[in-house]
Amino acid sequence: xxxxxxxxxxxIVDGKPMIVEIQGRSIGVYRIKGELFALHNYCPHAGAPxxxxxxEGTALGSNVYEYxxxxxxxxxxxxxxxxxxxxxxxxxxxxxxxxxxxxxVVVEEGKVGIVLR
Amino acid sequence: MQKADxxxxxxxxxxxxxxxxxxxxxxxxxWHKQWMQAGTGIGMPFFSPVGxxxxxxxxxxxxxxxxxxxxxxxxxxxxxxxxxxxxxxGRAIEMSIHPDPDYANAIVSAHNDxxxxxxxxxxxxxxxxxxxxxxxxxxxxxxxxxxxxxxxFLQAIMCSASRMPFGQRFYHPIYEAAERNGIPIAIHPGTExxxxxxxxxxxxxxxxxxxxxxxxxxxxxxxxNSLVCEGVFEKFPKLKFICIEGGIxxxxxxxxxxxxxxxxxxxxxxxxxxxxxxxxxxxxxxxxQPIEEPDNxxxxxxxxxxxxxxxxxxxASDYPHWDFDNPQAVMRAFSPAIxxxxxxxxxxxxxxxxx
Numbered sequence: 104x105x106x107x108x109x110x111x112x113x114x115i116v117d118g119k120p121m122i123v124e125i126q127g128r129s130i131g132v133y134r135i136k137g138e139l140f141a142l143h144n145y146c147p148h149a150g151a152p153x154x155x156x157x158x159e160g161t162a163l164g165s166n167v168y169e170y171x172x173x174x175x176x177x178x179x180x181x182x183x184x185x186x187x188x189x190x191x192x193x194x195x196x197x198x199x200x201x202x203x204x205x206x207x208v209v210v211e212e213g214k215v216g217i218v219l220r
Numbered sequence: 221m222q223k224a225d226x227x228x229x230x231x232x233x234x235x236x237x238x239x240x241x242x243x244x245x246x247x248x249x250x251w252h253k254q255w256m257q258a259g260t261g262i263g264m265p266f267f268s269p270v271g272x273x274x275x276x277x278x279x280x281x282x283x284x285x286x287x288x289x290x291x292x293x294x295x296x297x298x299x300x301x302x303x304x305x306x307x308x309x310g311r312a313i314e315m316s317i318h319p320d321p322d323y324a325n326a327i328v329s330a331h332n333d334x335x336x337x338x339x340x341x342x343x344x345x346x347x348x349x350x351x352x353x354x355x356x357x358x359x360x361x362x363x364x365x366x367x368x369x370x371x372x373f374l375q376a377i378m379c380s381a382s383r384m385p386f387g388q389r390f391y392h393p394i395y396e397a398a399e400r401n402g403i404p405i406a407i408h409p410g411t412e413x414x415x416x417x418x419x420x421x422x423x424x425x426x427x428x429x430x431x432x433x434x435x436x437x438x439x440x441x442x443x444x445n446s447l448v449c450e451g452v453f454e455k456f457p458k459l460k461f462i463c464i465e466g467g468i469x470x471x472x473x474x475x476x477x478x479x480x481x482x483x484x485x486x487x488x489x490x491x492x493x494x495x496x497x498x499x500x501x502x503x504x505x506x507x508x509q510p511i512e513e514p515d516n517x518x519x520x521x522x523x524x525x526x527x528x529x530x531x532x533x534x535x536a537s538d539y540p541h542w543d544f545d546n547p548q549a550v551m552r553a554f555s556p557a558i559x560x561x562x563x564x565x566x567x568x569x570x571x572x573x574x575x
Contacts, residue, residue, distance in 0.1 A: 148483070162490035167451035168389065170490065185484025197483045 106209055106216040115139060115215060118176055120154050123217070130206060130217055133158070133190050135176055140190050141217050142179070143204035147195075151183035153203055161187055161196065227564030227575050228302045228547055231507050232408070232464050232536035234310040235339055237331075238279070238287035242338070246330035251323060260327070262314040262415045266429040270542045277540030285540035286310060289342040296539050297345050300547050303564065304573065306347045306374060307339055308464070313351055313379045313408050317415025321356040325363070328353050332367050340372040347573070349377035349406060355416070357390060361397035368401035374571045375462065380407040380439055381417035387446030392455065399456045404505070404570065406462035407443065409436045440466035441474050448478065448499045451491040460570060462505045464536060469512050472526040475500055501528050505570055507536035508562065509545040517553050530558045534567045 109123040110132065120131035122144055129144035131154025144154040160175030178187050178196070187196040193205035207218040237243055240256055247255060254261075277285030277295065286292060297305050312331040315324040328351045335348045350367040352360035364376050376398055384390060386407070398405050413420035413432065420439070426432040440463050453459060478496035486492065492499070506529065512520050524530055535551075538544050551559050568575060 162487040164493070165490045167455045167491040181484075187484075187487070195483075197486050 105219050106211075107219060108211075108214045108216045110215045112139075112210050112213050112215050118158050120158070120179075122154055125217060125219060128219075129154070131179075132208065132215060132217070133179075135190060138191075139208040139210065139215060141206040141208050142188070142190060142193055143206070145203070146181045146183065146186065147201060147203055148181065148186055149183060151181050153179060153181050153188065156180045156182045158190070159187075226551075226560050227568060228300060229535065229564040229567035230296075230302050230305045230537045230539070230547070231462075231534045231567050232509060233292060233296065233305045233307050233539050234286050234541060235289065235292065235307045235335075236284045236286040236310045237334065238283045243327075243330045243334060246333040248326055251326045254323060255327065260311045260314045261318055261323075262311075262411070264414060266413075266426075266432045268429040268433075268542070272542055274540040274542055274544060289339055289346070292539070293343045293345075296537070297343065302345060302547075303575065304345055304347055304567070306349065306567075307335065308349045308377050308406070308408060309335070309351050313377060314411055314415065315351070316354040316379045317381055317411050317417045318353075318355075319416050321353060321359065324353040325356055325359045329363060329366075332363065336367075336370055336372070346372065347374045347571070348372050349375050350403075352376050352378050352394065354378040354382060354386075354391060354394060357393040361393040364394070364397040364401055364403070368397075368403050373403070374573070375404045375406050377406045377408055377464075379411040379417075380409045380436075380443065380463075380466070381411035381414060381420075382443075383416060383418060385446030385450075386443040387448070387450030387452050389450070392452070395452055395456045395459050399459045402458075404460035404462050406464050407440075407466075408464045409439065409466055412436055412439050436465075437467040437470050441470060444471075444474060444500060444504060445478065447503075448496045449489050449492075451489065453499050453503045454491045454493065459503060460505065461503055462507070462534075462570075464507045465509055465538060466506065467510075467512060468506055468508070468527075468529070468533060469520070469523050471500065471506065471529060472523055475527060497528075501532065505532050505534055505566070507534050508550055509536040509538045510543045511545055511550055511553060513553075521554060521558070524558070530561055531566055531569075533558075533562045534570070535563045 107125045115134045120133045131144050133140045146153040156179045161178050163171040163173045165171045193203040195201040209216040273285040279288045318324040475497035
């Protein structure tokens with residue numbers, strides 16, 4: 104387990120990931136209401152740069168012809184085919200078995216570290 | 221080879237009245253003149269050199285094929301050994317695309333009463349469909365409530381041509397009534413581009429009968445797609461929907477396309493709780509006739525396997541229409557492993573009738 108420090112904490116802002124490269128791997132670092140999360144910048148579907156997708160809210164599960172908007176800022180929508188992923192877990196919204204790889208994030212002395220195994 | 225214990229269930233037989241006057245005792249007098257002079261009033265612009273009705277099924281007195289139940293019994297049920305034959309009417313199904321819903325409602329009700337007293341009573345193997353007018357969903361629901369549960373009626377039937385895709389909320393009262401009464405809804409083609417329905421394709425009218433008939437399954441794709449995406453089966457989870465005479469081979473294609481799109485576009489149908497293909501497998505049945513005839517017969521069975529549909533395909537003859545499928549020929553299209561299901565078992569289970 105290795106921690107790679109990649110940025111100052113203050114430079115990661117809500118709604119816009121910072122894309123960093125660690126050992127040849129592209130990773131997006133997100134801030135959601137003060138918490139930090141990291142996703143592999145690679146969609147498990149077809150290899151798109153997932154973290155270049157829009158950070159959005161979405162329609163939550165609902166009854167027929169009802170619409171519930173929620174999870175604003177917690178969803179990234181892949182720029183290629185529109186698959187939605189939960190930024191906090193990497194799990195896709197259409198199938199819990201489909202997920203983008205996520206990484207643990209640590210903050211030490213104002214520096215953001217990504218934990219790689 | 222037919223196993224001795226194989227049950228044959230024909231899910232699509234077209235009966236007719238022999239004479240317009242037969243309907244009058246069941247029809248309010250205000251409509252008698254229109255019925256006698258105009259009939260269903262739905263024109264047919266496409267001409268088939270074959271004719272729609274089998275020439276060998278014309279009755280001895282020169283009557284319309286399907287208009288004498290005793291001939292359906294002798295030349296169809298007895299000849300092939302059917303355990304059940306489901307009577308789906310012929311021209312009466314057209315009433316949904318008549319411009320006048322009041323006339324259409326009266327005509328379908330009269331046919332349903334005629335079916336009960338004049339058709340289903342003639343042989344214990346006959347079962348019937350309640351014909352409804354889908355252009356007036358409230359009236360269709362009332363008709364389902366009136367007829368469902370009467371002896372021999374297994375489902376409601378309506379034509380597949382319409383003014384809107386069938387998943388839209390306009391039609392939901394029909395599905396609510398079907399679910400409430402525990403009967404499935406069946407659709408039947410042949411009306412596409414006629415009456416008040418939309419054009420047979422989004423690009424307008426095919427030129428000739430063959431071209432029109434070739435492309436009818438695209439309308440079925442429209443309805444299956446709509447019924448799933450609009451959440452009809454979330455709203456009416458017990459509803460079953462039968463696609464008669466619309467083909468089989470397109471189903472895997474539609475499933476795969478819908479599933480692929482769902483992964484990116486699920487937020488536009490947030491009421492769906494699983495892949496579209498799962499709703500299709502759970503809620504739809506499809507009938508065989510006119511069965512696809514690939515050069516390599518196994519290819520059709522591959523498609524059924526791809527769709528996971530072996531429990532959802534039901535034999536239909538379309539007697540006495542020109543493109544009739546002989547059950548002996550159809551059963552040879554399937555391996556013994558699924559032959560019994562398709563020729564009868566799937567229908568017995570859907571319609572909850574005993575052997």
